[in-house]
Amino acid sequence: MDDTLAPPKRRPRFRRSPEAIPFRITDGDVLILRQLARYRFLRSSHIAALVDRSLDRTNDRLCRLYHAGYVDRPRAQLDYYPTSGSAPMVYALGDLGAELLAERGMEFGHLELSRRNRNAGRPFIEHQLEIVDFQVSIERALRLRGDIAAIHSDELVxxxxxxxxxxxxxxxMRIGVSSAGKTQEIGLVPDLVFxxxxxxxxxxxxxxxxxxGTMPIVRADIGQTSFTxxxxxYLAAHAAKMHESxxxxxxxxxxxxxxxxxxxxxxKEALRQLNVPHSPGPSLFLFAVRDxxxxSDPIAYTWEDGAGRQVKLV
Known part of the structure; x- marks a missing residue:
């Protein structure tokens, strides 16, 4: 049963109120905490979409959860919040929220989440939010389709x-890559798997x-980070059939x-210059422009592979 108490008065955005707020945890709150545990950082608009609630109602519950200590509002938002005050607030799971989920059977490799949230910088949070933007759009698009479903990385693992x-x-994944007579072992960690x-x-x-747009596309030294x-x-990993093993x-x-x-x-031009034996080449990669x-949405969108062919995900 949901909490029907009147919403709290206006409170500080990034400082918890010293006044006690009438509050009790509901099943809907636990669902919000589970989404934060899964995604790490979420805007309130993401949370509303994931739990299928109105944004106003979601904001009310998030306000209560924040001032009660169950969720955090990373302070890195202060870098840009004054100039984009209408942007949805960013939230993360707090220590009390993690303790509650742990009591309900969810395993955590570590607690002290609030300390990690405080130490998270703006570039890291913004990158995580862009990943979540894409992931939530995938899940919403598939939910609307009804005939096909998203498989979250947890289920794949x-x-x-x-x-x-x-x-x-x-x-x-870790794979040895050769270029210009030099072999470098490279670690691959995708931003998202689904x-x-x-x-x-x-x-x-x-x-x-x-x-x-911050990473150089091409560098002469394979030991330096670049898109190429x-x-x-990725091509070498596919050629070695690491996805199978x-x-x-x-x-x-x-x-x-x-x-x-x-x-x-x-x-795509840089990709077409590569020749990795036994790999699928440019067709392994599909490209989209963010805006x-x-x-559209990732399912309806027409992607383009590295060879310039138009492709749909479904």
Missing amino acids: SEFPEPTRSKRNPLS GIRFPDGSRRCFMVEIDR RKIRA QFGWRAFRVLTVTTDLSRAKSM ELRA
């Missing part, structure tokens, strides 16, 4: 071979890279969401 499940990060399940039980698996280095590693997948594709058409074009994608 639960089906991995046991040696992979026992790794600290089951979604990470699947789409079809009515016949089949599925498609995707790895996602959210590009913010990353896609070379580590994840038990028959196939996957890499989705790249980038900032503008010019950067997407440069990425265009937001105007």
